[in-house]
Amino acid sequence: MSFRQRDFDPAIDKTAALSFIDGSQAFEHAIESDRRLDSAVAGEWYAVLLDRVAKGSGRIFIAEQEARPIGWGIFLVENAPLYVVEEKRREGFIIELYVVDAMRGQGVGQALIAACEDEARRLGLQRIMIGVLAGNRRAAEIYQRAGYAPYQLELAKSL
Numbered sequence: 001m002s003f004r005q006r007d008f009d010p011a012i013d014k015t016a017a018l019s020f021i022d023g024s025q026a027f028e029h030a031i032e033s034d035r036r037l038d039s040a041v042a043g044e045w046y047a048v049l050l051d052r053v054a055k056g057s058g059r060i061f062i063a064e065q066e067a068r069p070i071g072w073g074i075f076l077v078e079n080a081p082l083y084v085v086e087e088k089r090r091e092g093f094i095i096e097l098y099v100v101d102a103m104r105g106q107g108v109g110q111a112l113i114a115a116c117e118d119e120a121r122r123l124g125l126q127r128i129m130i131g132v133l134a135g136n137r138r139a140a141e142i143y144q145r146a147g148y149a150p151y152q153l154e155l156a157k158s159l
Contacts (some may be wrong), residue, residue, distance in 0.1 A: 003070060003108055005115055008060030010050065016062070016069035017049075018042040020098040031135040049096065052076060057123065061115040063099070063108045071099035073112030075119050092120035092128035113146055 008017070021042040029035040053060055057077040062069050074096035080089045094116045099108045113130070120128045130148055132140045 003063050003065040003103070003106075003111070005061050005063050005111060008062050008072065013062055013069060014046070017046055017072065020069075020072050020096075020100075021045050023100065024096070024098045028133060028136070031133050049074060052095070059116075059119050061112055063103075063112055065103070070103045071097075071108045071112060073097045073109075073116050075116040077123060077125065088126055090125060092116065092123070092125045094128065094130040097130070109142065110146060113143075 010017075019042075025035050025037055025041055029037055049060075052058060053074065053076065059075045061073045061075070063071040063073075073094060076093050076095050078091060078093045080091055082089075094113065097109060097112055099112070117128055129151065130143055132143060134140075
């Protein structure tokens, strides 16, 4: 099935964005039980995301099929810590990537990643990052096939 990408428009895409956040929370909750599933999380995280995009030279891409949003990718420019060499300190980061269940495996996520990468290139960045839960092996494999490699590993211990 065909789909297209466009820039996010909060006036028409807020409902879809909230459903993407809820969907992502539910998906990740099955992997990590610390993900919130309450009714307020989508609205709260939506506000944080819009603020981060506005402050971080960010951009939100929507994938849609027949004018119906089916996924999104959120790109930000962030600054790595001072211990990173200056020419690589300003980097792109894909902070959200979500595709509705029915459209997974059809190239939508790959297209959203490519849009974020194009934005990073347009801004002259040398590196782009994406995070993934350690237990989300499918996403990690998809990202690795797209050319992403492990960079930093965070370890956690429940107390």
